[in-house]
Amino acid sequence: xxxxxxxxxxxxxxxxxxxxxxxxxxxxxxxxxxxxxxxxxxxxxxxxxxxxxxxxxxxxxxxxxxxxxxxxxxxxxxxxxx
Amino acid sequence: xxxxxxxxxxxxxxxxxxxxxxxxxxxxxxxxxxxxxxxxxxxxxxxxxxxxxxxxxxxxxxxxxxxxxxxxxxxxxxxxxxxxxxxxxxxxxxxxxxxxxxxxxxxxxxxxxxxxxxxxxxxxxxxxxxxxxxxxxxxxxxxxxxxxxxxxxxxxxxxxxxxxxxxxxxxxxxxxxxxxxxxxxxxxxxxxxxxxxxxxxxx
Ligand SMILES: [Zn+2]
Numbered sequence: 440x441x442x443x444x445x446x447x448x449x450x451x452x453x454x455x456x457x458x459x460x461x462x463x464x465x466x467x468x469x470x471x472x473x474x475x476x477x478x479x480x481x482x483x484x485x486x487x488x489x490x491x492x493x494x495x496x497x498x499x500x501x502x503x504x505x506x507x508x509x510x511x512x513x514x515x516x517x518x519x520x521x
Numbered sequence: 522x523x524x525x526x527x528x529x530x531x532x533x534x535x536x537x538x539x540x541x542x543x544x545x546x547x548x549x550x551x552x553x554x555x556x557x558x559x560x561x562x563x564x565x566x567x568x569x570x571x572x573x574x575x576x577x578x579x580x581x582x583x584x585x586x587x588x589x590x591x592x593x594x595x596x597x598x599x600x601x602x603x604x605x606x607x608x609x610x611x612x613x614x615x616x617x618x619x620x621x622x623x624x625x626x627x628x629x630x631x632x633x634x635x636x637x638x639x640x641x642x643x644x645x646x647x648x649x650x651x652x653x654x655x656x657x658x659x660x661x662x663x664x665x666x667x668x669x670x671x672x673x674x675x676x677x678x679x680x681x682x683x684x685x686x687x688x689x690x691x692x693x694x695x696x697x698x699x700x701x702x703x704x705x706x707x708x709x710x711x712x713x714x715x716x717x718x719x720x721x722x723x724x
Contacts, residue, residue: 444623455681478637485640486707487675489656492649498555498572506573511540513580518538 443476528592535583547576550596560672561604575600590686597687613664622704643714659709663702670695671702
């Protein structure tokens with residue numbers, strides 16, 4: 440008899456595709472009959488997906504230009520001293 | 522983690538004082554470090570500081586880079602040190618034991634029951650900005666020792682092994698922190714999305 444708690448503890452490995460095949464079969468069997476575990480897995484997947492989606496923001500060009508300049512100055516200072 | 526050959530050559534040239542090689546070396550990491558800084562920083566100004574400091578420190582210390590970790594790992598370590606120095610000792614609540622994020626056993630009336638419902642419905646009613654604000658809030662509640670591995674793994678897309686190398690943790694500790702962070706994030710977001718306590722008892 441598979442319990443939800445045992446299932447969920449191994450979930451992270453399952454979600455990262457890093458799990459022994461026997462457990463995968465067991466989990467998939469459990470999921471067929473357990474809506475709550477399905478909701479749990481989906482929300483765990485979505486947690487990560489939402490965090491990934493929000494990441495993209497390009498470096499503003501103006502900031503980038505100033506940064507390159509500072510970097511070059513720092514480099515010059517370092518290697519001119521040597 | 523072995524350092525790539527072309528990277529090795531660029532490091533050699535940079536150490537000899539060639540700025541072009543250094544620029545090429547950091548090219549692929551700028552956007553990544555900026556994204557990471559945005560996630561870790563309290564505001565945008567801090568994120569720009571962290572980003573800039575990371576690469577200026579990399580200039581100062583390039584001779585100390587020995588190549589036993591990848592160049593990316595080395596950069597993340599510099600960024601993490603800057604973040605730690607900037608924010609000092611934090612005053613955040615330690616996460617609950619993993620057990621407390623799992624569904625309760627019948628008859629256990631713990632207050633921290635994961636709320637289970639279909640997220641698609643509440644999410645469809647929120648704008649991207651609203652969702653991002655909620656994520657930022659949930660992230661900011663995580664202590665750094667969970668925040669860091671979680672972000673390195675999922676937003677910076679390092680492998681578990683690379684996260685372990687970057688943070689100098691064992692593989693087991695890394696996995697366990699990533700899972701606890703994920704469960705805690707799930708739980709916070711659940712709370713924001715549902716707005717109510719729906720206790721569910723599982724087997
Ligand atoms: Zn279940």
